[in-house]
Amino acid sequence: MRHPLTFFLLLLFLSPAVQRATWAQTDTLELELEEIIALAQSDAPDVLLAQTRMKNRYWSYQSALADFKPAITFGGDLPDLNRSIDIITQPNGTDIFLQRAQMRNRLGLSLTQRIVQTGGTIFASSGIQRLDIFREDADDIVSYYSTPISIGLVQPIFGFNNLKWSKKIEPVRYQEATRKYAEEMEQVAYNAATFFFDVYIAQLDLEAAQRDKANADTLLAISKGRYEVGRIAETELLNIELQSMRADAAVQEAVLNLQTSNEKLRNFLGIKRAVNFKMKPPTEMPDIQLEIDRVLEIALKNRSNPLVWQRRMLEADRSIAQAKANSGLQMDLFAVFSLSQTGEKLNDAYQNPLDNETFQLGFSIPIFDWGKARARLETATSNKELIRQNVEQDEVNFEQEMRLKVKQFDLLRSKAELALRAYEIAIRKEEMTRNRYMIGKNDILDLNVAVEEKESTRRSYMSALRAFWLAYYDLRRSTLYDFDREVSLVKSLDALDE
Structure with missing residues (x-):
């Protein structure tokens, strides 16, 4: 079940199938989003815990199945x-x-x-x-x-007859466990995507800060020459010098943020030795068309929630049957x-x-028990009604949640596409404004506005891109289905062992 992390990293370096994940330099690992998720789902501490819990549930189920089989004893x-x-x-x-x-x-x-039939x-x-x-x-x-x-x-x-109820409940409980294991694995994928974008955005922030710092230094050098020949006022030179200092501080802050994000990802993946990550840009957004009714049907088929509701109702019926059986002859x-x-x-x-x-x-x-047997029966009946109402409300909430996720997913994809276009326009506008400033056709205020717009649209695009991909993996987590490849993400224990 457990693949050593060092072996997996060696495969990343040697295997042609994953040749894109190579060591670009010493202690630096270049990875894409899907490769980070594959690495996390291979050996991350959260995965090892999930696998251990699944093993425990499997053997608990095997123990329950043994109750239905003959037992031979020699003594x-x-x-x-x-x-x-x-x-x-x-x-x-x-x-x-x-x-x-x-x-x-x-x-x-x-x-x-x-x-089983008679107990x-x-x-x-x-x-x-x-x-x-x-x-x-x-x-x-x-x-x-x-x-x-x-x-x-x-x-x-x-x-x-506890054995009869066990035969009804235990298979449901085991199926619930397999679904929960798949949910835990997709939760790992979602967390991996979150850490990926933390590092990726911090990486882009540092590149942007370094680029702004270089531009600010160039602008400061040009402005000093203009000031010496009297073409700009001292206040404008001071503003440009102040911008250069702010750019330097921004670089230092971006370096710290990248280091922090890098360490969080390394700890999440369970990598003991020091390693730096260099994230490759996410691939094109998957072009998938979602139908609300189909997504809801898949979620009800794959998720553990319907099995939880079924098990809770069966357990309520069992409690009523036990109360009735214990109250008479x-x-x-x-x-x-x-x-x-x-x-x-x-x-x-x-x-x-x-x-x-x-x-x-x-x-x-029983001749007289002061109403104890009736009280047990009424309590069990009342609990069943309470569970039924909670299950019905959970079903409504589940359907509403899935419908909302589908609508948000379509909206976030459009938002990311618009944010990318706005960022491209802002980049072009900032370049044109900077060139015009260099030849004296724009003042420093116009350049500052263009720089701020570019930075604002860059952050908006990064936020929109992050939101889309997290929504994509949240949709996978919520349905246990890969809509890009059209496959279920629910795996059996045999697949887990492989």
């Missing part, structure tokens, strides 16, 4: 030696102290099977016992007691048929076995 006592002085009751009813020395050996094989248990067994009585004044006595076959039934009547049937024989030799103990029968029917009838 015995080898030896059971008793040499002591005990109180022995005599034929005339008196008790006296006598010394005893005996050894008993016992072997037995038993088979039990629970009955009872049938069993079969076979066994042999040997008794050795040690005597000082005579020969030792050896005898055998065999039970070639013993068949029995333990059956509660009118009682609560209770009967227990016990029946055994067996063949047995004794003998001084082992073969004699299996000759002409005698039949033995045991039949017992016990009952318990």
